[in-house]
Amino acid sequence: MQLLPPQPYSIREALNNCIAHQDYTKHGRINVIEMDDQLIFTNLGSFIPGSVEKVVKEDAPEEHYRNRFLASAMFNLKMVDTAGGGIKKIFNFQRERFFPMPDYDLSPGKVKVTISGKVLDMDYARLLAKNRDLTLEEIIILDKVQKKQVLTDFEEKHLRIKKLIEGRKPNYYIGIKVAQNTGQKATYSKNKAFDKSYYLDFVEKAIKDHSILERSDIDELLWNKLPDWMDDKQKKNKIGNLLTEMRVKNRIYNSGTFSKSKWSLKK
Structure with a gap:
C-alpha cells in the first residue's frame, strides 16, 4: 500500500488551527503525533462551529472565536485561512490523493484531528x-x-x-x-448475496449426494459463497437460519444433537 505524507499545507493548517483555537485557560498542551501512516493533532477546547460538515458546506467565517486577537494576528500573517476555507482545503487535498477524509473527534473539551497518508480501501x-x-x-x-x-x-x-x-x-x-x-x-x-433459494437448494443437493452432512460440512459448503461483508459470526448465524428454515419446512431433519448436528433429507 502506497504511503505518502500529508500535504505540507494540511500539516500547517491543522497545526495552526490547534494554536489559534486552543483553550489556554486549561493550561494544556497541543500535541502532534506522527505515525507511519497518519498524523494526529490534538488541542484543548470545544469545536466552536459545532460540526465539521457545517464548516465544509457553508465555507463561511465563524461569528466568534475563542482567541480573537490571536486568530486575527494569525489570519493577517496568513498562517491560517479565513472564512473556514482551511479545513475544506484539507478535505480536498485528501480527495485528490484518493485518501480517507480527515477524522475529527469532537470529544467534550477536546478536538482531535487525524490525517491519513495512505489509501484505506x-x-x-x-x-x-x-x-x-x-x-x-x-x-x-x-x-x-x-x-x-x-x-x-x-x-x-x-x-x-x-x-x-x-x-x-x-x-x-x-x-x-x-x-x-x-x-x-x-x-x-x-x-451481493445469492438469492436464498440458491443456498437452500445447494444444501439440499449436497445432503442428497452424501445422505448425511454435519454442521461443519455445511459451513464449509456455504462459507465462501456468502457475501464478503459478513464476518464469521454473521456467516454462522446466516447458515444456522437457513438450516432452521429448511427444518421448519420439513425439507431436512437433525438426527444428531444440537452441538453435533447431522442433517438428512426428509423422506
Whole structure:
C-alpha cells in the first residue's frame, strides 16, 4: 500500500488551527503525533462551529472565536485561512490523493484531528478516480461507508438515489453501475448475496449426494459463497437460519444433537 505524507499545507493548517483555537485557560498542551501512516493533532477546547460538515458546506467565517486577537494576528500573517476555507482545503487535498477524509473527534473539551497518508480501501479510491463529478459532501458520506460508520437516513437515501451504494444498513457496498464503471465487477458480486433459494437448494443437493452432512460440512459448503461483508459470526448465524428454515419446512431433519448436528433429507 502506497504511503505518502500529508500535504505540507494540511500539516500547517491543522497545526495552526490547534494554536489559534486552543483553550489556554486549561493550561494544556497541543500535541502532534506522527505515525507511519497518519498524523494526529490534538488541542484543548470545544469545536466552536459545532460540526465539521457545517464548516465544509457553508465555507463561511465563524461569528466568534475563542482567541480573537490571536486568530486575527494569525489570519493577517496568513498562517491560517479565513472564512473556514482551511479545513475544506484539507478535505480536498485528501480527495485528490484518493485518501480517507480527515477524522475529527469532537470529544467534550477536546478536538482531535487525524490525517491519513495512505489509501484505506482500493474500491473507494477507484470510485473517486472514476467519478470526478462527485461533490465533496458526497465524498464525505462515502468516506463514512468505507470506514463502516453509521449513515443518517438522509445520507443513505442520497447515495441510493444516485446508485452509489447497495446493501443493508450498516453493510453497504458499491452499487452495480459504479462497480461496472470502475472495474469492480468481481468485488460487487462477492458482496451481493445469492438469492436464498440458491443456498437452500445447494444444501439440499449436497445432503442428497452424501445422505448425511454435519454442521461443519455445511459451513464449509456455504462459507465462501456468502457475501464478503459478513464476518464469521454473521456467516454462522446466516447458515444456522437457513438450516432452521429448511427444518421448519420439513425439507431436512437433525438426527444428531444440537452441538453435533447431522442433517438428512426428509423422506
